[in-house]
Amino acid sequence: MTATETATENAETARELTYVGAFNEGIKQLMREDEDIFVAGEDVGIQGGVFGSFSGLADEFGERRAVDTPIAEQAIVGLGIGAAVAGLRPVVDLMFMDFIMVAMDQIANQAAKLKYMFGGKAELPLTITTNGGAGLSAAAQHSQSLEAFLCHVPGLKVVMPSSPHDLKGLLVACVRDNNPTILVKNKAMLGVTGPVPEELYEIPLGVGAKVREGTDVTIVAYSRMVSESMKAAERLADEGINCEIIDPRTVQPLDTDIIVESAKKTNRVVVVHEAVRFGGLGAEIAAQVQEEAFDYLDAPVARVAAPFSPIPFSPGLEGHYVPNAKRIAAGIRETLGRPAPGA
Amino acid sequence: MSILEPSVEVLKDLHHRMLRIRLFEEAAGKLFEGNKMPGFLHLYVGQEAVASGVCVAMREDDQVSSTHRGHGHLVAKGGNLNQMMAELMGKADGYCNGKGGSMHICDLDLNMLGANGIVGGGAPIAVGAGFANKYRGNDTVSVVFFGDGSTNIGAFHEAAAMASALKLPVLFVCENNEYGEYTPRHKVMAITDVVDRAAGYGMPGVIVDGMDAIAVHEAALEGLARARAGEGPSFIEAKTYRYYNHHGVQTLGMKYRTDEEVEEWKKKDCIEGFEKRVTEAGLISADELAAVRAEVQAEVDAAVEFGENSPYPDPSTLLTDVYTEMV
Ligand SMILES: Cc1ncc(C[n+]2csc(CCOP(=O)(O)OP(=O)(O)O)c2C)c(N)n1
Ligand SMILES: [Mg+2]
Numbered sequence: 244m245t246a247t248e249t250a251t252e253n254a255e256t257a258r259e260l261t262y263v264g265a266f267n268e269g270i271k272q273l274m275r276e277d278e279d280i281f282v283a284g285e286d287v288g289i290q291g292g293v294f295g296s297f298s299g300l301a302d303e304f305g306e307r308r309a310v311d312t313p314i315a316e317q318a319i320v321g322l323g324i325g326a327a328v329a330g331l332r333p334v335v336d337l338m339f340m341d342f343i344m345v346a347m348d349q350i351a352n353q354a355a356k357l358k359y360m361f362g363g364k365a366e367l368p369l370t371i372t373t374n375g376g377a378g379l380s381a382a383a384q385h386s387q388s389l390e391a392f393l394c395h396v397p398g399l400k401v402v403m404p405s406s407p408h409d410l411k412g413l414l415v416a417c418v419r420d421n422n423p424t425i426l427v428k429n430k431a432m433l434g435v436t437g438p439v440p441e442e443l444y445e446i447p448l449g450v451g452a453k454v455r456e457g458t459d460v461t462i463v464a465y466s467r468m469v470s471e472s473m474k475a476a477e478r479l480a481d482e483g484i485n486c487e488i489i490d491p492r493t494v495q496p497l498d499t500d501i502i503v504e505s506a507k508k509t510n511r512v513v514v515v516h517e518a519v520r521f522g523g524l525g526a527e528i529a530a531q532v533q534e535e536a537f538d539y540l541d542a543p544v545a546r547v548a549a550p551f552s553p554i555p556f557s558p559g560l561e562g563h564y565v566p567n568a569k570r571i572a573a574g575i576r577e578t579l580g581r582p583a584p585g586a
Numbered sequence: 587m588s589i590l591e592p593s594v595e596v597l598k599d600l601h602h603r604m605l606r607i608r609l610f611e612e613a614a615g616k617l618f619e620g621n622k623m624p625g626f627l628h629l630y631v632g633q634e635a636v637a638s639g640v641c642v643a644m645r646e647d648d649q650v651s652s653t654h655r656g657h658g659h660l661v662a663k664g665g666n667l668n669q670m671m672a673e674l675m676g677k678a679d680g681y682c683n684g685k686g687g688s689m690h691i692c693d694l695d696l697n698m699l700g701a702n703g704i705v706g707g708g709a710p711i712a713v714g715a716g717f718a719n720k721y722r723g724n725d726t727v728s729v730v731f732f733g734d735g736s737t738n739i740g741a742f743h744e745a746a747a748m749a750s751a752l753k754l755p756v757l758f759v760c761e762n763n764e765y766g767e768y769t770p771r772h773k774v775m776a777i778t779d780v781v782d783r784a785a786g787y788g789m790p791g792v793i794v795d796g797m798d799a800i801a802v803h804e805a806a807l808e809g810l811a812r813a814r815a816g817e818g819p820s821f822i823e824a825k826t827y828r829y830y831n832h833h834g835v836q837t838l839g840m841k842y843r844t845d846e847e848v849e850e851w852k853k854k855d856c857i858e859g860f861e862k863r864v865t866e867a868g869l870i871s872a873d874e875l876a877a878v879r880a881e882v883q884a885e886v887d888a889a890v891e892f893g894e895n896s897p898y899p900d901p902s903t904l905l906t907d908v909y910t911e912m913v
Contacts, residue, residue: 290768290842313738313774314705314766345704380624380676382687384703552908556687557676558624559898
């Protein structure tokens with residue numbers, strides 16, 4: 244298989260790697276392949292990143308290509324923009340997704356619009372990597388899922404991988420893409436393992452995946468919510484409910500086709516995300532499904548998402564905040580008009 | 587300066603505040619190790635002289651804006667250890683009812699405007715408090731504590747520019763512990779003394795030994811007096827060191843700093859050094875220091891018990907406090 248072909252999970256070279264390990268392997272292979280790729284961000288050099296994402300890069304490629312920056316998110320993204328316009332292929336890291344807001348001018352006013360404002364004359368092969376998601380008692384400023392902010396800005400591509408396999412393949416696609424891309428890892432998944440082919444492979448941006456085949460309802464989920472949805476689907480299978488799960492993998496551009504096709508088959512859709520429900524991706528997906536498959540729907544498109552509040556610190560509250568398999572299953576039963584077991 | 591300058595009362599106060607921070611933090615670290623403290627824990631141990639020196643010099647109505655390493659600032663401002671410990675454990679009786687945790691701990695009644703999870707986030711807020719003080723025409727001063735690493739971020743520079751342009755009563759206190767997370771300061775800053783940055787904003791600045799509470803106290807008195815007199819902001823750089831890792835309780839065996847360096851700094855320990863000086867000078871007896879330590883330890887032990895006994899917040903509180911209810 245060639246380096247750019249999409250690998251399958253049973254590829255001969257697949258080994259079990261962690262989510263963060265898959266990222267780390269991917270970035271190293273990319274850097275070996277292309278001298279113009281460098282990484283920059285807080286603690287990414289000697290420390291190898293606070294989550295180990297960039298581990299070993301400074302040793303292998305030197306600090307010229309694994310750059311420890313000052314704590315200066317605006318300038319970190321700006322460094323990437325300028326270097327990209329000047330012909331390099333930067334990967335810049337914002338430690339937590341919450342910190343994109345510190346850099347939002349560079350991301351949304353600069354990176355996203357440069358090509359368009361310049362009449363198409365600029366190219367911006369920039370990748371921003373970051374870590375989102377709740378569940379670790381990291382509280383209101385270190386747990387957010389802010390993809391809706393980013394998806395709303397024309398010019399950005401936003402990627403939310405749900406497995407080690409997808410993370411590596413999507414990282415490759417992001418770095419090779421000549422547009423600004425934002426790759427959001429999920430912090431609570433860093434240690435999750437799965438099969439990852441050894442060679443460099445690419446999962447195209449904007450192409451979703453059917454991760455579970457089913458007939459009764461379509462769950463649309465991305466990032467960590469895919470594994471929670473899988474758990475919910477297994478529970479529901481015991482109740483005779485057969486769920487299909489679609490993982491769009493990139494939320495901008497969004498693979499509407501794969502979602503609509505599934506909706507036409509199952510006639511029911513439940514969208515699941517960690518971000519707050521109001522104004523989240525679920526609203527966009529629900530709108531697109533009703534625009535394209537209205538006549539096929541047997542129930543309103545439902546959303547299982549976080550309630551409208553900042554993310555609480557206490558495990559006693561956060562456990563009720565972040566969607567989980569139980570709440571997803573409840574949402575699906577409701578959409579199907581099925582009673583809870585034992586009810 | 588001479589050790590005889592501060593009154594014995596002030597010396598006792600400095601000592602008491604430093605010990606309250608140290609023993610509180612050590613207890614918090616133990617709970618963290620025992621998995622009783624969720625989330626991130628950024629301990630202040632090693633830097634106690636800075637918060638204590640500044641807060642003893644402050645008035646009660648003066649405000650504090652703090653950082654992710656904020657427990658020491660709240661303790662030094664007079665924070666209630668029970669409510670602090672409960673908050674760090676995510677319990678209902680905590681300062682923020684379990685909603686904030688370590689990085690968002692605050693006590694508005696003590697004019698402690700909060701720790702902060704965003705590096706640099708506290709500086710503009712302190713400037714706003716300083717603005718309110720000037721607007722009201724009172725002589726209250728707001729103090730912002732911040733790390734060396736945070737002076738690389740835009741928010742710090744915008745806050746410094748604003749405070750000096752509007753001549754606001756703000757005291758900038760930089761705790762230079764030579765690291766931002768796992769990166770040494772010299773790798774990400776082309777100057778050695780952070781205080782050099784103050785000059786660019788027309789602010790007077792001084793360097794003090796951040797392991798010496800008396801020196802910090804003296805510098806803070808000057809900065810506060812200047813702000814109270816309407817002469818605008820000033821800047822203190824306190825050279826200090828954190829004993830524990832950026833987050834959590836590991837001390838030695840780290841890739842980004844040597845064990846020897848840690849041991850060198852520990853020789854300058856702010857509490858040990860202070861106790862030695864005041865006993866040798868005959869100002870406070872060793873017995874009295876020991877009694878204070880026992881008393882503070884009892885207070886901390888009680889706080890741990892209080893935290894452990896406090897319930898987790900009721901899930902019904904999840905969606906309260908998002909907005910202020912209008913009546
Ligand atoms: C905007 C932002 N960027 C990065 C971080 C992650 N972070 C938390 S503390 C820290 C280091 C801060 O260093 P310094 O200001 O020197 O304070 P210290 O930890 O040494 O007390 C970093 C990078 C953050 N919380 N906010
Ligand atoms: Mg520091």
